[in-house]
Amino acid sequence: MFKPISPKLNLNVMEEGILRFWNANDIFKKSSDERKDRPPYVIYEGPPTANGKPGIHHVLARAFKDMFPRYKTMQGFYVDRRGGWDTHGLPVEIEVEKRLGFTNKAEIESYGIEKFNALCRESAFERILDWEKLTQRIAYWVDFDRAYVTYRNEYIESVWWLLKSIWDKGLLYQGYKVVPYCPRCGTPLSDHEVAQGYADTEDPSVFVRFPLVDEPNTYLLVWTTTPWTLPGNVAVAAHPDVEYAMVTRADGLSDERLILAKELVEKVFGDIPVKILKTYKGCLLYTSDAADDLLCVDLGGRRIIKKKKKQTHYSTMKVHRHQHTLHI
Secondary structure, three states, X not given: OOOOOOOOOOHHHHHHHHHHHHHHOOXXXXXXXXXXXXXXXXXXXXXXXXXXXXOHHHHHHHHHHHHHHHHHHHOOXXXXXXXXXXXXXXXXXXXXXXXXXXXXXXXXXXXXXXXXXXXXXXXXXXXXXXXXXXXXXXXXXXXXXXXXXXXXXXXXXXXXXXXXXXXXXXXXXXXXOOOXXXXXXXXXXXXXXXXXXXXXXXXXXXXXXXXXXXXXXXXXXXXXXXXXXXXXXXXXXXXXXXXXXXXXXXXXXXXXXXXXXXXXXXXHHOOOOEEEEEEEEHHHHOOOOOXXXXXXXXXXXXXXXXXXXXXXXXXXXXXXXXXXXXXX
């Protein structure tokens, strides 16, 4: 019933023979055209970044993505397998920055955004032949002749149309979300972009002063071990039962007043002479007692909210929180 299999079978040669047969007889196109009047099975191709070199992980992902359209095609569905190219985002820009020797956003602006964007468009397709070769070799069926490109206006306009449609249905809302941010690029980062440059580093702990809006020359003294989160700070947390002190320098070198946990005054200031002007419980500091208020806080200002943990041996008074709040 079955032909004997040679122990010297060369799978590579066999696969290449099948690929030649498919290409010579236009099997992919026929498998689609013959089912155009059948019920559709819609699959959205997650487009690769065209200027990135394909790797073995792409082979694995595309093998999985190829199974479902093939299976639904064999079931008689019409599967329009249109390809796409992702040409947006930092990977493209960073590649061009490296080529130009740029290290910050100001250099891009000085060079000229229009010229920089033109180089990004050119760079976006530098690896396209590698992608097409890989796609062909692993027999991943996708139509590149009608591939969409994310930087083209027709694609961008389709995204805006989609957002408007969602808005018209009342499904779009405004909220706040903490996201990784790149101060060098001046833009939020996706998880994928963060992973591309992930590294373990040592960062300093810092003391930060937050001025009180209704008491001139008076500050909340905050200590944090995560200084990179300070740009996203929206609140300071104080425990209701912890005693806080307002202090100033006793030697007259400064008249500013600082508020911190009373039991940490000596630890924080060491040999610097300070005098305590007054003390009070943390509950007297609150401008808001519900952490949920952070969801609607004006990001131009900050609040003092309730802290649940009674812990002062590490913090001065507040820690700033990642939406972000500091605790004291």
